[in-house]
Amino acid sequence: MQAEIITIGDEILIGQIVDSNSAFIAQQLNKIGVSVYQITSVQDDTAHILKSLKEAEENADIIILTGGLGPTKDDITKNTIATYFQDTLVQDASVLKNIETLWKNYIKQPLSQLNIDQALIPSKATALMNKVGSAPGMWLEKENKTFISLPGVPFEMKALIQEEVIPRLRKKYKFPYILHKTLLTYGIGESNLAEKIETWEDNLPKHIKLAYLPNLGKVRLRLSAKGNVKEEITKEVDHQINLLLPQIQEYFTGYEDQEESLEALIAKKLSAAKLTLATAESCTGGKIAENITAHAGASSYFKGSIVSYTEEIKINVLKVPETLIAKHSVVSAEVAETMARNVLQIFNTDFAIATTGNAGPTKDNTKEEIGTVFIAIATKNTVYSQKFTFGKPREKVINRAVNKALELLKKEIFKNR
Amino acid sequence: MQAEIITIGDEILIGQIVDSNSAFIAQQLNKIGVSVYQITSVQDDTAHILKSLKEAEENADIIILTGGLGPTKDDITKNTIATYFQDTLVQDASVLKNIETLWKNYIKQPLSQLNIDQALIPSKATALMNKVGSAPGMWLEKENKTFISLPGVPFEMKALIQEEVIPRLRKKYKFPYILHKTLLTYGIGESNLAEKIETWEDNLPKHIKLAYLPNLGKVRLRLSAKGNVKEEITKEVDHQINLLLPQIQEYFTGYEDQEESLEALIAKKLSAAKLTLATAESCTGGKIAENITAHAGASSYFKGSIVSYTEEIKINVLKVPETLIAKHSVVSAEVAETMARNVLQIFNTDFAIATTGNAGPTKDNTKEEIGTVFIAIATKNTVYSQKFTFGKPREKVINRAVNKALELLKKEIFKNR
Numbered sequence: 124m125q126a127e128i129i130t131i132g133d134e135i136l137i138g139q140i141v142d143s144n145s146a147f148i149a150q151q152l153n154k155i156g157v158s159v160y161q162i163t164s165v166q167d168d169t170a171h172i173l174k175s176l177k178e179a180e181e182n183a184d185i186i187i188l189t190g191g192l193g194p195t196k197d198d199i200t201k202n203t204i205a206t207y208f209q210d211t212l213v214q215d216a217s218v219l220k221n222i223e224t225l226w227k228n229y230i231k232q233p234l235s236q237l238n239i240d241q242a243l244i245p246s247k248a249t250a251l252m253n254k255v256g257s258a259p260g261m262w263l264e265k266e267n268k269t270f271i272s273l274p275g276v277p278f279e280m281k282a283l284i285q286e287e288v289i290p291r292l293r294k295k296y297k298f299p300y301i302l303h304k305t306l307l308t309y310g311i312g313e314s315n316l317a318e319k320i321e322t323w324e325d326n327l328p329k330h331i332k333l334a335y336l337p338n339l340g341k342v343r344l345r346l347s348a349k350g351n352v353k354e355e356i357t358k359e360v361d362h363q364i365n366l367l368l369p370q371i372q373e374y375f376t377g378y379e380d381q382e383e384s385l386e387a388l389i390a391k392k393l394s395a396a397k398l399t400l401a402t403a404e405s406c407t408g409g410k411i412a413e414n415i416t417a418h419a420g421a422s423s424y425f426k427g428s429i430v431s432y433t434e435e436i437k438i439n440v441l442k443v444p445e446t447l448i449a450k451h452s453v454v455s456a457e458v459a460e461t462m463a464r465n466v467l468q469i470f471n472t473d474f475a476i477a478t479t480g481n482a483g484p485t486k487d488n489t490k491e492e493i494g495t496v497f498i499a500i501a502t503k504n505t506v507y508s509q510k511f512t513f514g515k516p517r518e519k520v521i522n523r524a525v526n527k528a529l530e531l532l533k534k535e536i537f538k539n540r
Numbered sequence: 541m542q543a544e545i546i547t548i549g550d551e552i553l554i555g556q557i558v559d560s561n562s563a564f565i566a567q568q569l570n571k572i573g574v575s576v577y578q579i580t581s582v583q584d585d586t587a588h589i590l591k592s593l594k595e596a597e598e599n600a601d602i603i604i605l606t607g608g609l610g611p612t613k614d615d616i617t618k619n620t621i622a623t624y625f626q627d628t629l630v631q632d633a634s635v636l637k638n639i640e641t642l643w644k645n646y647i648k649q650p651l652s653q654l655n656i657d658q659a660l661i662p663s664k665a666t667a668l669m670n671k672v673g674s675a676p677g678m679w680l681e682k683e684n685k686t687f688i689s690l691p692g693v694p695f696e697m698k699a700l701i702q703e704e705v706i707p708r709l710r711k712k713y714k715f716p717y718i719l720h721k722t723l724l725t726y727g728i729g730e731s732n733l734a735e736k737i738e739t740w741e742d743n744l745p746k747h748i749k750l751a752y753l754p755n756l757g758k759v760r761l762r763l764s765a766k767g768n769v770k771e772e773i774t775k776e777v778d779h780q781i782n783l784l785l786p787q788i789q790e791y792f793t794g795y796e797d798q799e800e801s802l803e804a805l806i807a808k809k810l811s812a813a814k815l816t817l818a819t820a821e822s823c824t825g826g827k828i829a830e831n832i833t834a835h836a837g838a839s840s841y842f843k844g845s846i847v848s849y850t851e852e853i854k855i856n857v858l859k860v861p862e863t864l865i866a867k868h869s870v871v872s873a874e875v876a877e878t879m880a881r882n883v884l885q886i887f888n889t890d891f892a893i894a895t896t897g898n899a900g901p902t903k904d905n906t907k908e909e910i911g912t913v914f915i916a917i918a919t920k921n922t923v924y925s926q927k928f929t930f931g932k933p934r935e936k937v938i939n940r941a942v943n944k945a946l947e948l949l950k951k952e953i954f955k956n957r
Contacts, residue, residue, distance in 0.1 A: 133751055133764070135718060136576040138567030141560045145581070150555030159553040161588075162739070164562070164579035167751070177597075191633050196732040196741065197751040229911075229931045230729065238732040255932055259668075264750065276754070288697040295615065311678060312647065314654040333548055334584070335612040335692070402847075408833025409826030412847045416825025419901050419934055428847035430829045432821075436844045437888060470853060484836050517836055534906070 127183035131190035139206040156298030183512040190275030192258035194237040217429040251287040300353040305379035393424035401470035403462040406480035463501035544600035548607035573715030601925040607692030609675035611654040629660040722796035730754040810841035818887035819845040820879040823897035880918035899937040
């Protein structure tokens with residue numbers, strides 16, 4: 124069973140936005156056993172959309188489109204689908220009712236004709252109710268193929284995929300099971316690793332695929348397999364991993380958890396153990412707090428953060444001694460550790476993270492190079508820090524600091540607990 | 541002149557990574573006047589890559605491939621290109637020298653056969669030197685069409701695009717000029733905006749395209765045009781913008797290309813006037829601070845934030861009276877205003893923003909509905925707040941609260957100053 128994803132919108136093709144919708148949809152489809160054959164991004168252009176629909180129908184059983192469903196004239200997906208299905212648009216009463224409710228509760232303005240017209244869908248389509256926006260999803264069938272059209276706004280698309288598309292697909296089709304397992308290795312290059320495990324790789328059964336995913340000192344090894352019985356597939360892949368592990372023992376650091384982000388793992392552990400967390404952020408500017416609070420339920424373990432973006436705030440609010448800053452500079456292990464220790468006390472938490480660094484582009488009045496970040500972890504009993512050089516540009520430094528801070532915290536939390 | 545981008549790799553099609561390479565390449569091509577007709581992501585599969593090469597050749601003049609050039613067996617792009625061009629692989633001396641240099645300076649290990657084989661390229665190809673990695677870029681021509689194959693590692697791909705691909709394309713072809721201008725508006729919905737400017741939109745010349753890009757309370761309007769003479773195109777688009785501006789005066793905040801985002805406007809005004817800002821964030825969890833500090837130079841006006849994610853922190857750190865919370869609940873105008881007033885005092889700033897709300901998915905112990913957010917603005921002389929209902933889901937509530945808070949702050953900052 125194969126799917127094709129078509130993302131529609133000039134903004135993708137001029138590089139104004141990065142298409143992150145496709146990766147989300149592909150993940151969700153993979154989970155239920157649907158492989159994605161191809162992802163195609165096309166312009167807001169009738170002929171081009173029609174052409175890609177035709178090609179997708181030849182290649183795939185399930186065709187998912189996103190984008191081009193807004194109320195304005197540049198949004199042409201709905202009319203194009205009607206043309207493709209030799210159909211006309213008709214008003215869907217349930218969609219209109221949903222739009223009226225949204226307008227009454229949130230927009231609090233009279234409905235315009237453009238809003239009302241969003242309730243028009245091809246007569247052959249089933250509306251998929253978009254509870255968080257006015258553009259409905261649409262489900263159309265043609266012989267045994269299914270066409271699904273979704274809005275391009277990520278949170279609207281995500282809600283529709285999870286609440287409507289996946290359950291309906293599972294009801295309609297019987298899917299095989301797809302298993303991916305990704306092993307993390309550290310400290311060996313891609314080509315050396317490949318030579319080390321060559322015999323094992325050559326002996327892999329045909330239906331188990333291996334991929335090397337190298338990235339700055341780490342190489343991920345992904346094993347993929349597909350079959351009808353989950354237990355069989357899992358057993359086979361595990362067997363191959365058992366053969367592999369002794370050969371890469373010294374480089375193997377664990378499995379990549381595709382379902383569980385660092386934040387999710389931290390969240391689960393902290394809430395279960397009724398432990399709490401605070402952050403004191405300088406160069407990360409609140410982004411660690413933001414990442415943590417993006418998850419529902421964060422208030423059960425995350426108490427908050429002090430973002431101290433100037434020396435004055437580090438001194439006056441975080442109570443870092445002025446003399447310590449004068450001696451070591453704000454970008455130092457000593458200041459990072461004091462920030463962590465103090466925010467732990469001020470917020471009365473079990474764990475604290477602190478960051479101080481120079482994200483660039485200028486050096487300001489620190490001794491350290493651009494890209495230098497100190498990250499400290501404090502608990503009731505201990506505090507320690509590590510120095511990192513994250514390079515350039517600013518955005519990369521901030522993001523790597525956030526990831527590294529969460530990684531260090533996770534290690535600390537899972538240590539002996 | 542049209543291009544097609546083909547990204548190769550199973551990791552894209554299973555959603556393990558988001559393809560951000562395409563957006564970068566599309567941006568760079570657009571800048572020199574090349575439109576991207578389509579972006580296609582395909583599997584590491586010979587037949588599939590061959591098929592997409594054939595289709596791309598029919599649609600486009602310039603075909604750029606990324607990915608699948610590593611040293612391991614799952615990387616098949618190079619062999620597939622050789623097949624497509626009915627060619628064989630030969631060792632390229634300059635590529636081998638580059639690999640030897642990289643290994644000597646950075647890897648400090650003997651070259652393996654797999655590394656040496658990375659110097660093999662199709663005999664008809666010109667190598668594009670990858671100074672930061674071992675996989676070379678390749679340039680092939682077929683009649684007047686150009687095929688370019690690049691490694692998928694983003695920083696290797698980026699360096700090759702900027703240093704090799706763009707200069708060579710400009711030398712080979714004569715490109716038209718492509719202009720995009722994006723206007724930012726705040727405070728009006730997509731459909732209302734569309735109705736307001738309908739006559740103007742209907743009278744736009746055919747070669748100027750308009751797109752609406754809505755995103756949580758902001759709508760971006762993008763005008764695109766293409767032509768041979770830069771000055772003419774710019775003049776025409778500017779003329780249309782001059783006709784448009786009086787109609788959207790109260791919503792228009794600036795141009796995206798000129799980096800006049802809300803944060804940038806706030807930054808400019810505050811640094812020029814030597815004024816300072818702090819935030820006290822509950823439901824936005826540090827995201828306002830993060831947005832502000834994403835801009836270089838923020839430390840000249842942004843002192844920091846107190847993220848108070850629990851009642852306890854609002855009381856103990858932000859000094860919100862317990863009785864006030866008991867009387868009005870944490871999600872209230874009174875608490876928002878006290879948070880703003882207090883963080884202004886604690887951080888000793890000229891302006892402060894505070895947010896408190898219920899982002900969902902559960903109501904917790906507040907009286908207010910999910911999606912309700914109070915945003916307060918404080919200055920040395922005044923404090924006020926507004927109540928908003930931002931709907932669902934969580935992600936949308938947080939993002940709309942951040943946008944709205946920055947919008948209110950901008951209004952306050954620009955008022956009588």
